[in-house]
Amino acid sequence: MSRTRLFGYDKIGSNGNDGIRYAWNMGDSKYILESAAFKSKTKGEESKIAGYTTSVGIGCILRNFGYACKFCRTGKLVPFKAILSAEEIAKQNILMVLTDMNCSVHQELKEKRREFAYMGQGEPGYSYLQLRLAIKITDYVMSKLGQSVHRHIISTSGIMEMLHAIKKDIESNYFDSKITMHFSLHATRNRNDLMPINTLYPYENVIQELEKISKISGEKVCLGVLLFNQFKTNSSSLEHTTNLEELEDVLSIANPKHFRFSFCEYNNSLDVGTSQIFSENEAYKICEYTRSKGYEAKLFSSFGKEEKTACGMLAGKLPEYKISKKWSDLEKYADELISEALICISND
Numbered sequence: 001m002s003r004t005r006l007f008g009y010d011k012i013g014s015n016g017n018d019g020i021r022y023a024w025n026m027g028d029s030k031y032i033l034e035s036a037a038f039k040s041k042t043k044g045e046e047s048k049i050a051g052y053t054t055s056v057g058i059g060c061i062l063r064n065f066g067y068a069c070k071f072c073r074t075g076k077l078v079p080f081k082a083i084l085s086a087e088e089i090a091k092q093n094i095l096m097v098l099t100d101m102n103c104s105v106h107q108e109l110k111e112k113r114r115e116f117a118y119m120g121q122g123e124p125g126y127s128y129l130q131l132r133l134a135i136k137i138t139d140y141v142m143s144k145l146g147q148s149v150h151r152h153i154i155s156t157s158g159i160m161e162m163l164h165a166i167k168k169d170i171e172s173n174y175f176d177s178k179i180t181m182h183f184s185l186h187a188t189r190n191r192n193d194l195m196p197i198n199t200l201y202p203y204e205n206v207i208q209e210l211e212k213i214s215k216i217s218g219e220k221v222c223l224g225v226l227l228f229n230q231f232k233t234n235s236s237s238l239e240h241t242t243n244l245e246e247l248e249d250v251l252s253i254a255n256p257k258h259f260r261f262s263f264c265e266y267n268n269s270l271d272v273g274t275s276q277i278f279s280e281n282e283a284y285k286i287c288e289y290t291r292s293k294g295y296e297a298k299l300f301s302s303f304g305k306e307e308k309t310a311c312g313m314l315a316g317k318l319p320e321y322k323i324s325k326k327w328s329d330l331e332k333y334a335d336e337l338i339s340e341a342l343i344c345i346s347n348d
Contacts, residue, residue: 002087002338004033006095006331008319012036022096023319026058031081032318033058035092035120037100039109049150050100050112054092056131057083057122062157067196069157070233071186071226074121076272083127087338089118089134094141094334099327101145114142117153119182123197125159132169133345139176140341151178155224157197158183158206163213170217181210182222182262188249190240194231207254214258220296221259223250226266227283233273242278244289251293260296263287 004024012018019038025031038051058081062068068075093116100109116138118124124131135152142149152175156162163181170179183206184195191198210221225242232239263286268275283299290297 002085002091002335003027003082004084004088004091006323006327008322010317010320012038020096020099021319022092023317024092026081031058031079033084033092033121035096037096039106048112049115050109051115051117052093052096053117053120054089055084055120055122056089056118056124056127057081060122061126062123062197067200069184069186069195069197070236071194071228071231071266071272073269073272078121083122084130086130086133086137087342089127089130090137090141090338090341091331091334092120093134093138094337095331097142097145097147098330098334101147102326102330113148113150115150115153117155117182119153119155123157123159124154125156125162128162128165132165132174135175135177135179136345137338137341140344141337144337144340149177151180151219153180153182153222155182155184157195158201158203159197160201160206160209163206163209167209167213167216170213178219179217180219180222181213181217182224183207183210184224185250186224186226187228187240187242188246190238193236193238194240203250204253207250207259211255211258220257222262223254223259224262224264226264227278227286228266229276229278231266231268231273231275236273242286244286247286247290251290251295254295256294256296260298261287261290262298262300263290264300 003026006022006024008023010021012021019036022035024033026033033055035055036053040047040049040051059078060068060075061080061083063075064080097114103109118131131154139149154166169175185203187194188203191203214221227242228240230239230241263283265278266275287297287299
């Protein structure tokens with residue numbers, strides 16, 4: 001049974017034109033779980049695919065180990081509460097799709113394909129046993145609801161044990177839908193400082209393992225790079241700026257047949273540190289340079305920039321709006337669908 005309950009939401013973008021941020025709790029409103037639904041999977045582009053960002057934990061377990069990413073408000077400010085169960089991960093997916101299917105304002109959401117990205121609170125690498133079942137539950141329910149799943153995107157800061165397990169699951173055709181990997185790289189030369197998890201799992205080793213997964217799945221791995229400009233945490237004098245020289249570290253070892261790049265502006269927050277705005281011209285140069293080397297590359301503007309929704313930036317903020325009875329009823333329906341899915345999956 002799910003321990004989480006939806007209790008509020010926020011609109012993302014001007015009057016909610018980008019999407020909705022969902023706020024859940026686990027019996028104590030002090031600990032808030034976040035997920036988000038976006039009208040399109042890419043900001044500024046209308047598409048037939050709706051994107052969803054799902055959390056695997058309340059807070060991030062990396063914080064407890066002393067390996068939290070230095071630029072993330074969740075890792076910086078939110079105490080780790082719990083790893084979510086498979087039902088609690090799947091419930092976010094299912095409830096977000098149900099509300100889109102029943103949205104009277106944006107009728108176009110009813111027919112869109114669904115893309116689920118596990119990039120919310122928590123590190124999926126330490127929740128993989130729960131996540132793999134959550135994906136199975138989600139796919140079962142989507143099929144029952146007549147919904148089409150575009151893919152599931154599993155993000156990680158580089159947990160090698162999870163990558164080994166995913167490789168085996170893909171080889172054995174465990175999943176019913178397409179699985180795509182996203183590696184939160186963000187830096188190379190200063191990665192030990194910005195992302196201490198790199199001291200356990202060096203990014204070079206992670207890229208080697210991800211290439212093996214790409215060869216099996218046929219899906220290019222996305223290398224995520226946040227664009228920092230003179231970023232400095234409140235507790236360190238180290239200053240980091242993304243540049244072409246650093247990017248070359250990755251281009252020299254990542255095969256363009258198996259990797260693509262996503263460059264995203266960093267949403268600065270004084271709670272974490274200081275950072276200057278990254279020049280649009282410089283961002284364009286980095287993206288074009290990467291393409292000139294044979295890689296697919298996209299330049300993203302963060303969803304909900306005003307609300308600071310990217311990269312764990314909301315950090316458990318209390319929601320502005322309360323849910324209606326309609327949403328409560330949809331949540332009950334989601335719980336029923338999950339119970340049915342678990343019975344059917346266990347009988348397979």
